[in-house]
Amino acid sequence: MTRSLDGVEYHETILGTVGNTPLVRLRATARGCPAPVLAKVEFFNPGGSVKDRIGLAMVEAAEREGKLRPGGTIVECTSGNTGMGLALVAAVKGYHAVFCMPDKVSAEKVSLLKAFGAQVVLSPTAVAPESPESYYSVARRIASERSGAFLTDQYRNAANPQAHYETTGPELWSQTGGKITHFVAGMGTGGTISGAGHYLKERNPDVRVIGADPVGSILKAYHETGQITEAHTYKIEGVGEDFIPAATDFSVIDQVIACTDRNGLNMTRRLAREDALFVGGSGGMAAWVALEVARQLTPDHLVVVLLPDTGDRYLSKVHSDAWMRDNHLLDPSATRVGDVVGNKARALPTLLSVEVGQPLRRALTLVEQHNITQIPVFKDREPVGTLYDSEILKTVIADPGAIERPVEQWMDAPLPVVRSDEPIERVTQLLASRNPAVLVRDDGSVVGILTRFDMLQFIAGGE
Ligand code: PMP
Numbered sequence: 001m002t003r004s005l006d007g008v009e010y011h012e013t014i015l016g017t018v019g020n021t022p023l024v025r026l027r028a029t030a031r032g033c034p035a036p037v038l039a040k041v042e043f044f045n046p047g048g049s050v051k052d053r054i055g056l057a058m059v060e061a062a063e064r065e066g067k068l069r070p071g072g073t074i075v076e077c078t079s080g081n082t083g084m085g086l087a088l089v090a091a092v093k094g095y096h097a098v099f100c101m102p103d104k105v106s107a108e109k110v111s112l113l114k115a116f117g118a119q120v121v122l123s124p125t126a127v128a129p130e131s132p133e134s135y136y137s138v139a140r141r142i143a144s145e146r147s148g149a150f151l152t153d154q155y156r157n158a159a160n161p162q163a164h165y166e167t168t169g170p171e172l173w174s175q176t177g178g179k180i181t182h183f184v185a186g187m188g189t190g191g192t193i194s195g196a197g198h199y200l201k202e203r204n205p206d207v208r209v210i211g212a213d214p215v216g217s218i219l220k221a222y223h224e225t226g227q228i229t230e231a232h233t234y235k236i237e238g239v240g241e242d243f244i245p246a247a248t249d250f251s252v253i254d255q256v257i258a259c260t261d262r263n264g265l266n267m268t269r270r271l272a273r274e275d276a277l278f279v280g281g282s283g284g285m286a287a288w289v290a291l292e293v294a295r296q297l298t299p300d301h302l303v304v305v306l307l308p309d310t311g312d313r314y315l316s317k318v319h320s321d322a323w324m325r326d327n328h329l330l331d332p333s334a335t336r337v338g339d340v341v342g343n344k345a346r347a348l349p350t351l352l353s354v355e356v357g358q359p360l361r362r363a364l365t366l367v368e369q370h371n372i373t374q375i376p377v378f379k380d381r382e383p384v385g386t387l388y389d390s391e392i393l394k395t396v397i398a399d400p401g402a403i404e405r406p407v408e409q410w411m412d413a414p415l416p417v418v419r420s421d422e423p424i425e426r427v428t429q430l431l432a433s434r435n436p437a438v439l440v441r442d443d444g445s446v447v448g449i450l451t452r453f454d455m456l457q458f459i460a461g462g463e
Pocket residue numbers: 079080081082186187188189190191192193237238239280282283308309
């Protein structure tokens with residue numbers, strides 16, 4: 001709530017800035033979709049995520065119900081964002097805060113919570129929720145053992161979906177002037193989709209509410225069959241579950257669409273590069289699903305996708321090339337030739353080459369010193385041929401005098417040239433059709449070479 005003192009506009013605390021996040025159109029990433037796609041950009045919340053909404057709502061509800069009193073402790077199991085929302089509220093209202101989370105969360109998320117004075121307890125990711133070691137069990141134990149402690153329990157707390165029914169849903173409705181036809185959101189606790197979906201359906205029962213679920217989670221199968229299946233681990237954080245959260249109202253969800261780590265995480269990177277929307281993996285996943293949906297629609301429809309949080313917390317994960325490569329998640333079509341040249345593991349001078357007219361001795365020295373297989377031959381800065389180590393050795397052994405003669409006598413056809421902004425697939429195609437290497441042109445001049453060895457190293461993630 002904004003206050004005004006003699007024309008001075010301000011918020012009494014940071015909590016007044018929660019909600020009322022903007023809608024931003026997906027342009028480049030949604031190119032080719034007949035229906036417009038708008039993103040509800042939740043990183044505009046002061047804690048950087050949609051969870052600020054429920055942090056505030058759950059604490060206010062607990063205060064109203066007498067479950068939280070001055071000096072009390074807020075306990076929650078959270079993969080970070082809910083903790084952040086609660087940490088803001090705890091700091092402003094003077095509560096203690098303890099957060100229990102799985103050890104797969106990024107180090108950035110843990111540091112962030114500690115910055116607000118909260119305590120963080122990590123538990124193993126790969127244990128069943130009912131195990132005493134799980135972060136759910138640890139949170140329950142702490143809440144029952146500490147006096148004045150209250151477990152907010154976003155998975156069961158009715159104030160979670162209620163916050164979205166009261167804020168997110170009405171914002172979506174009024175910002176779109178009631179024109180929203182499809183709402184897409186990832187599902188963790190299910191609070192966002194249930195609360196906002198419920199509100200939208202009340203205003204217009206024809207609004208389609210679509211859940212995005214990572215492959216490995218059990219929510220899609222549960223929605224479709226009512227059966228509880230076996231969960232598998234996946235990399236996208238904050239969404240998908242291995243149990244059915246009570247906060248999810250499956251009756252407002254029309255459809256659940258599954259998304260792989262690869263599709264969701266590569267979309268996360270595209271959102272930053274192409275639309276300058278720097279978000280976490282669950283946002284990329286939801287956007288990927290929204291685009292799948294929008295491709296089947298017409299310009300009369302209006303798709304809104306909720307992007308839950310900022311990419312800041314995943315700099316060492318989805319937004320790190322090395323992490324994506326190590327997890328074999330990089331989408332070749334999203335990788336440019338220049339990315340691979342810039343990441344070459346071998347410490348060689350940029351491009352080893354010889355000039356037309358130089359003696360074969362020069363090429364022999366390069367082979368010897370740098371252990372390379374092929375050497376491009378240049379004339380006036382343009383590639384005109386290639387020398388291969390086997391040919392050089394054969395020649396020099398047969399005729400030692402040849403080393404003083406100009407290289408062009410032994411050169412083969414020049415290597416193909418690709419531009420550094422072309423997708424890396426172009427290189428793999430050329431290498432597959434028997435070219436041992438390709439040259440890379442950037443800004444007009446040839447600046448690098450990519451060999452089969454370089455490509456294998458890049459794909460294998462070796463350093
Ligand atoms: N994305 C992220 C990063 C989250 O932390 C969460 C909450 N677990 C969600 C999406 C899903 O939101 P909800 O819990 O409201 O379903």
